[in-house]
Amino acid sequence: MRKKVFISYSHKDEAHREDLEDHLSMLKRKEIISIWHDRKIIPGDDWKGSIDENLDSADIIIFLVSPSFLASSYCLDVEVKRAIERHAEGSAKIISIIVRPCDWHECDFSKYQAVPKDAKAITLWENKDSAWLDAVTGLKKYITEFTTRPPSKEILQAESPVTVSVDFNRWLKDTEIVLSHRKVDKVLLSDIYVIPDVEFEREFKEKEINISEADTVYKEPGFYLILGEEQQGKTSFLKKAFFELASKGITPVYLDATGITKSDTDKLIEKRLTKQYDGPILEKLVDKQRKVALIDNLDEIGLNEKYRNIFLENLAKEFDWIICTCHSAFNYIRTEVPALSKYTACTLLGLGNFKREEIIRKWIALGVEESINENDLYSKCDELKSQLNTVIKRNIVPPKPIYVLMLMQMFEAYAQQNIELTSYGHCYQQLIYQSFEKAKINGREYEKYLNVLTEISWHIFKLGEGLNRHQIDNFFLEYEKTYLSVDKMEILEKLLAHSILSEKHGKIGFKYPYIYYFFVGKKIAEGFAEDPFIKENVDLLLERLHREDYANILIFITHHTKDSWVLNKINEVLGSLFQEQSCATLTKHQLSFMDDFMKKIPDLVLEQREIQNERDERNRSLDAMERDRSATTYDDADAPLDILSSINKSFKGMEIAGQIIRNRYATIPRDALYQLANSGAATGLRFLDYFIKISDSSKSEIIKVIEQMLSEHPHISDKEIEGYAQNTYLHLTYGVINGVVRKIASSIGSKEAFEVYDALSKQENTPAYTLINQAVQLQFTRSLHIPTIEQTKERLKNNPVCLRILKEMVIQHIYMFPVDYKEKQQLSSMLGISIRGQRLMDHKKAGKA
Incomplete structure (x- = not known):
C-alpha cells in the first residue's frame, strides 16, 4: 500500500526539499510513496486547513532540520507538535533529516530517528549526492518497516471509534454527474466543491441583504431550512456538511425525505445509521449536542400535511441540530407547517x-x-x-x-x-440536448421538439409574454396547419417536467433565458431571407438595442448564421450612434483643460498587495454590484430618453461586435473583422467625444451643483468649497474617460484577433486608439510585454492624462498577476512609478521561514 510522506521544512531550505524529492523519485515512480508539502497548496486555498488535513493523513512525516526550521514558530509549535502526537499514537512515523548544522539535540523530536549517517548535516558532506543517497537509504528502511494504521473509512470521528461505511463514503464522494477531466480519471466531489453563498431571510425589506457562506449552518447548532431550485447543489451541500461535521467528532445522519412514508423517526434513524456507519453506533448518540440530522428534499416527503408536521416535531425531540433542504417553491407553503416556525430559512445562491x-x-x-x-x-x-x-x-x-x-x-x-464554435452556439445546443436526455426524449424525436420549441419561442416573442392554456391550444392548432401533427400533451408534459418550459401565474414560457433566446435566434436566422415579417422584427431589435432581451436575441442570432447580413446590420446601427460627433482622440490639446488638475493629483505608487487578496476583493465587488443591479427594479421595455437610449445602444452594440469577433475570428475575413472592430471602437469614442464636449460646456453648472452639496458642510470655507468642487468635477471627468477606454477594449477585444487592433491603432494613430490597443493586449493576453508598453509610453509622451491611464492599467495588471521583481523595476524606471515596499512584499510571499 502506498504511503503518504509529509515534508515539514522552512522555505529557506527550499533547495534541500527539491533535492530530497529528486532522490525519492524512484519510490514515487514505483508508487511506494506519495509526497505532500505546502508548496502544493493552490493560491487562494485555505493554506492552514490544507496543511492540517495532509499532516493528519500522512504515514511518514519528515523534518528537514536546520537553523531556519528551529527558528520557525509554525514548524515547531504546530507541525512538530502534531507530528509527535501522531507518532505517539502509532499512526505515523517521524524521521528527521539534518540538512544544516544546528543545535537540535535538545528538541522534543531529537529522540526519533535522524539521517544521514551519524546525523551529520547534509551540507557538511564533501559530496552532496552521497549525503542524500545515505539519507534516502535510511528513509527506505524506515518507510518499509513502518506498519501503517489499518485502512480507514476516511471519515474518522475525533471522539468516537465509529467509522462511515465504505458504500456510504463512496456515495458521499460521488459528484453524481459524469465529469471528464484531461488530467484525472475520476473527479471526486472534494476535488471541485466550493461552498456556495446563501441569503438568509430578512424580517424587514429595508434591512441590508444578509449573505453568508453556507457553511454557517454547520458551524452553529440550530434548525435550518435551505431553499434552492433543482440542480442548485442542495444534496452536494449536505454531503459536504456530513464530511465537515464528522471530522469534528459530531455524528451526522443523512435522511432523504423522498423515501420517508412513516412519521416514526426512531426506526428510520436506526436504519439509516446502520447503513451509514460501521460498528455499534446507537449508544454514541445519547448527547443531543453531538449529532445532527441532515434532511434532504423535505418538500418531496411521502407524508401528508399532518404527519409531515409530526415527523418534524419528533425529529426536534431527538436533535438540537437539524439542516433541511427543499425546493424554493416550498417557501410559499412552509408557513402551513407549524414545526418549521422555529427554523431559520436561507436560499442557496448561484456561483457569483x-x-x-x-x-x-x-x-x-x-x-x-x-x-x-x-x-x-x-x-x-x-x-x-x-x-x-x-x-x-x-x-x-x-x-x-x-x-x-x-x-x-x-x-x-x-x-x-x-x-468550430459560432459564438458559443455549441454550448447552448449541448445544454438543450442534455435537457432532452434528462426528459428521456428519443434521439430520433429531437428535430420535432426543436421545431416545436422554435415556433413556441416565436409566438411568445410576437406576443411579448407567455402563453395561457387557451393560447397554447390555439398555438398547436396553428402549428399543425404547417407541420405534421404532434402529441401536444406528451410534448408539454416532458418540456414542463424537465425545466425546459415552466408555468407561472397561468402563463407558459421558457424556464431559462438561454433556451428562449436560442430558439428565437434560430427562427430569425432561418427565416430572415424569405420572411418580410421577420425582417421587420430584426429592425425592431436593432432599433431597441438598449433593451437587454433584444440585445441578447441579436447575439443568439449570430449563433445560428454566418450570413453577412448580421454584420452589416450591426455595423449600420453602430455607425448611426452619435454620428454628429467625431471620434475622441484624447490628444493633449483635447484634454488640455485637465492639465492643472493632473499636476496636483498624487503620483501613483505600487502598494503592498497580495495577488489573491486583490483578486478576491475585485470579485466580491463585482458580486455586490451585480446584486445591487438585480435589486434595482425598472421596466426595461420602456424606451428611455433618446440620449440614454443611444448610450445604452452604444455599449450593447460594442458587446455584440466583440462577441462576434471573439468567437468567429477564424471564419470572418480580415477586412470584415477590421470593420467590426473599428465600428465598435469608433462608436465608443464618438460617445466619449460627446461626453467631453457636453461636460466642458456644462462645467460651470456641474460645479455649482457640487458646490451646493458641499455648502451644507459648516466647516468648509467658500474658497475651499470652490476648490473641492472643481477637483470633484475633474475627478469624475477623468474617471469617465478612463472607464470608457477600458470598456471599449473589454467589449471589442479578443486574444486571437490582436493583430486587428494593432492595425487599427497604427491606421488611426491617435492616443485614444493607442490606449485601446494596449488595454486589449493587457486584458486578453494577460501578460506584460515590456517592449510594447515602452512603445505605448513613447506614443503618449507629453500627454499627462493618457500616461496616467497607462500607468493605472499596468499597476492593475501587477496587482492581478505575478510579475517578476526585475520587471517591476523596469516598469518603475520606464513609467516613473514608485515601488516602495515591493521588495519586502515579494520576499514575504515565500511564507514561513
Whole structure:
C-alpha cells in the first residue's frame, strides 16, 4: 500500500526539499510513496486547513532540520507538535533529516530517528549526492518497516471509534454527474466543491441583504431550512456538511425525505445509521449536542400535511441540530407547517464571480497541483472565467455549479477537438440536448421538439409574454396547419417536467433565458431571407438595442448564421450612434483643460498587495454590484430618453461586435473583422467625444451643483468649497474617460484577433486608439510585454492624462498577476512609478521561514 510522506521544512531550505524529492523519485515512480508539502497548496486555498488535513493523513512525516526550521514558530509549535502526537499514537512515523548544522539535540523530536549517517548535516558532506543517497537509504528502511494504521473509512470521528461505511463514503464522494477531466480519471466531489453563498431571510425589506457562506449552518447548532431550485447543489451541500461535521467528532445522519412514508423517526434513524456507519453506533448518540440530522428534499416527503408536521416535531425531540433542504417553491407553503416556525430559512445562491473563480482554480489545478505555477494558473483562470461569463452573463444560463462544471468540460472538449464554435452556439445546443436526455426524449424525436420549441419561442416573442392554456391550444392548432401533427400533451408534459418550459401565474414560457433566446435566434436566422415579417422584427431589435432581451436575441442570432447580413446590420446601427460627433482622440490639446488638475493629483505608487487578496476583493465587488443591479427594479421595455437610449445602444452594440469577433475570428475575413472592430471602437469614442464636449460646456453648472452639496458642510470655507468642487468635477471627468477606454477594449477585444487592433491603432494613430490597443493586449493576453508598453509610453509622451491611464492599467495588471521583481523595476524606471515596499512584499510571499 502506498504511503503518504509529509515534508515539514522552512522555505529557506527550499533547495534541500527539491533535492530530497529528486532522490525519492524512484519510490514515487514505483508508487511506494506519495509526497505532500505546502508548496502544493493552490493560491487562494485555505493554506492552514490544507496543511492540517495532509499532516493528519500522512504515514511518514519528515523534518528537514536546520537553523531556519528551529527558528520557525509554525514548524515547531504546530507541525512538530502534531507530528509527535501522531507518532505517539502509532499512526505515523517521524524521521528527521539534518540538512544544516544546528543545535537540535535538545528538541522534543531529537529522540526519533535522524539521517544521514551519524546525523551529520547534509551540507557538511564533501559530496552532496552521497549525503542524500545515505539519507534516502535510511528513509527506505524506515518507510518499509513502518506498519501503517489499518485502512480507514476516511471519515474518522475525533471522539468516537465509529467509522462511515465504505458504500456510504463512496456515495458521499460521488459528484453524481459524469465529469471528464484531461488530467484525472475520476473527479471526486472534494476535488471541485466550493461552498456556495446563501441569503438568509430578512424580517424587514429595508434591512441590508444578509449573505453568508453556507457553511454557517454547520458551524452553529440550530434548525435550518435551505431553499434552492433543482440542480442548485442542495444534496452536494449536505454531503459536504456530513464530511465537515464528522471530522469534528459530531455524528451526522443523512435522511432523504423522498423515501420517508412513516412519521416514526426512531426506526428510520436506526436504519439509516446502520447503513451509514460501521460498528455499534446507537449508544454514541445519547448527547443531543453531538449529532445532527441532515434532511434532504423535505418538500418531496411521502407524508401528508399532518404527519409531515409530526415527523418534524419528533425529529426536534431527538436533535438540537437539524439542516433541511427543499425546493424554493416550498417557501410559499412552509408557513402551513407549524414545526418549521422555529427554523431559520436561507436560499442557496448561484456561483457569483468570487465563487466561480474558486471553482475554476480547482478545476485548472486538478491533477497538476505540484507543477502549475501562479502565472499559468491565474492566466488560465481568467481565460476560462471570461468564457464562462460570456455564456452565463446576466443569468442567461443560471450560475449553478452543475452548469459551470458542464460548461468548463465543453470548453475543454471543443478546444481539444478543434470544433468550430459560432459564438458559443455549441454550448447552448449541448445544454438543450442534455435537457432532452434528462426528459428521456428519443434521439430520433429531437428535430420535432426543436421545431416545436422554435415556433413556441416565436409566438411568445410576437406576443411579448407567455402563453395561457387557451393560447397554447390555439398555438398547436396553428402549428399543425404547417407541420405534421404532434402529441401536444406528451410534448408539454416532458418540456414542463424537465425545466425546459415552466408555468407561472397561468402563463407558459421558457424556464431559462438561454433556451428562449436560442430558439428565437434560430427562427430569425432561418427565416430572415424569405420572411418580410421577420425582417421587420430584426429592425425592431436593432432599433431597441438598449433593451437587454433584444440585445441578447441579436447575439443568439449570430449563433445560428454566418450570413453577412448580421454584420452589416450591426455595423449600420453602430455607425448611426452619435454620428454628429467625431471620434475622441484624447490628444493633449483635447484634454488640455485637465492639465492643472493632473499636476496636483498624487503620483501613483505600487502598494503592498497580495495577488489573491486583490483578486478576491475585485470579485466580491463585482458580486455586490451585480446584486445591487438585480435589486434595482425598472421596466426595461420602456424606451428611455433618446440620449440614454443611444448610450445604452452604444455599449450593447460594442458587446455584440466583440462577441462576434471573439468567437468567429477564424471564419470572418480580415477586412470584415477590421470593420467590426473599428465600428465598435469608433462608436465608443464618438460617445466619449460627446461626453467631453457636453461636460466642458456644462462645467460651470456641474460645479455649482457640487458646490451646493458641499455648502451644507459648516466647516468648509467658500474658497475651499470652490476648490473641492472643481477637483470633484475633474475627478469624475477623468474617471469617465478612463472607464470608457477600458470598456471599449473589454467589449471589442479578443486574444486571437490582436493583430486587428494593432492595425487599427497604427491606421488611426491617435492616443485614444493607442490606449485601446494596449488595454486589449493587457486584458486578453494577460501578460506584460515590456517592449510594447515602452512603445505605448513613447506614443503618449507629453500627454499627462493618457500616461496616467497607462500607468493605472499596468499597476492593475501587477496587482492581478505575478510579475517578476526585475520587471517591476523596469516598469518603475520606464513609467516613473514608485515601488516602495515591493521588495519586502515579494520576499514575504515565500511564507514561513
